[in-house]
Amino acid sequence: MKKKDKRSEEKKNGDIIDMLDSALDEDISEISEMSELEESSNEAVKPKNKSAFHFIVGLIFIILAAIGLISTVGFVSDKVKNIIDNTDQKNEFAKFIYPVVICDPPSFDATTKLKNETIISAAVWDIILYEDKSKYELDFDYLIVPEVDIEQHAAKLFGSGLTINHMTIASADISFYYDGEISSYRIPENPKFFTYSPYIESISKVGESYTLTVGYVSPTPAWLTLTSDEAPSPEKYVDYVVQKRGTSYTLVAIKQSEKQAENSHESGL
Missing domain, CATH: 1.10.10 (Arc Repressor Mutant, subunit A)
Structure with missing residues (x-):
């Protein structure tokens, strides 16, 4: 009886061990397969997410670059135009000499x-x-x-x-x-009489001395002469020599100009 019991117990233990081995083998395989599926799924999703992110960032940079380029072009264009025609400086000089031009x-x-x-x-x-x-x-x-x-x-x-x-x-x-x-x-208080208004034809500079070729326009309100986009037809030209002293100017000489008004050529013919 003892031997039969012992054999029966050993058989039961063997069956239990086989069941555990079978269960463990099956779980490990399934877990491995599931892990591989998850990894492959993550790897498939990550590139898509990264591509979308890179696209959005790139698009933002392109838009900002375009805005910056447009602003820069406009700024440079205004500066170049201003340098070429010296509009601000001409108006500044015209305003300065205007009281003298009136006196002729x-x-x-x-x-x-x-x-x-x-x-x-x-x-x-x-x-x-x-x-x-x-x-x-x-x-x-x-x-x-x-x-x-x-x-x-x-x-x-x-x-x-x-x-x-x-x-x-x-x-x-x-x-x-x-x-x-x-x-x-x-x-x-409010005089209505004006002889001439100044039109700065050209400016030449030597050191701190400026020579202004000034057209005498008659009779034109100051605001029209200084702000008009169209060049007026001066009656005559005079050269004004202006010296810069600090932040202000001083008129030091007035000379006859080599430039002649168009109407003077016509009258000479």
């Missing part, structure tokens, strides 16, 4: 040779054009302008060291009255 003074090679009438008239026109006139007392249609302001604006145009003999400047078109008792001028 004769040529001079030194400010010490300027006529008294030219100095005063140019200074008054500089005040009329650019000064804040609200600060002056108004007497009917005339501004009361202290002579010291005339001297300051004269220095702005022609530099310091000028000798000014204050006096009334009278003409058929417009007059500036000097009142010695109050050391002031009476000047029209």
Whole structure:
């Protein structure tokens, strides 16, 4: 009985071991197959995801590059155009010399040779054009302008060291009255008379000295001459020599210009 029991028990143990071995072999194989399927699936998905991501990033960079190129081209185009025609600089010089052009003074090679009438008239026109006139007392249609302001604006145009003999400047078109008792001028608040407006034809520079070939346009409002896209037809040309001193300019000479107006050629024929 003991031997039979022992054999029976050994047989049962053997069967159990075989079942476990079979189960383990089957699980390992299935797990291996499942792992391989998952890996192959992940490998198939990853390249697609990476390709889509790279495409989107590349597209963004292309769009940004296109925007940057358009902006750069526009910026460079504006700068090149501005350098070629010097529009800003021409307008700056035209504004500076405009009060002198209105006076149409004769040529001079030194400010010490300027006529008294030219100095005063140019200074008054500089005040009329650019000064804040609200600060002056108004007497009917005339501004009361202290002579010291005339001297300051004269220095702005022609530099310091000028000798000014204050006096009334009278003409058929417009007059500036000097009142010695109050050391002031009476000047029209809104004069309608303009002789010439400046048109800067060309600019040449040597060091800090600029020679401006100035066309005299008659009679044209300042804003039209300085902002019009079309070149006007000047009656004559004059060369202005302007010296840069710091951040400002000073007119040092006026000379006859070699450039002739078209109407002068026609009249000469």
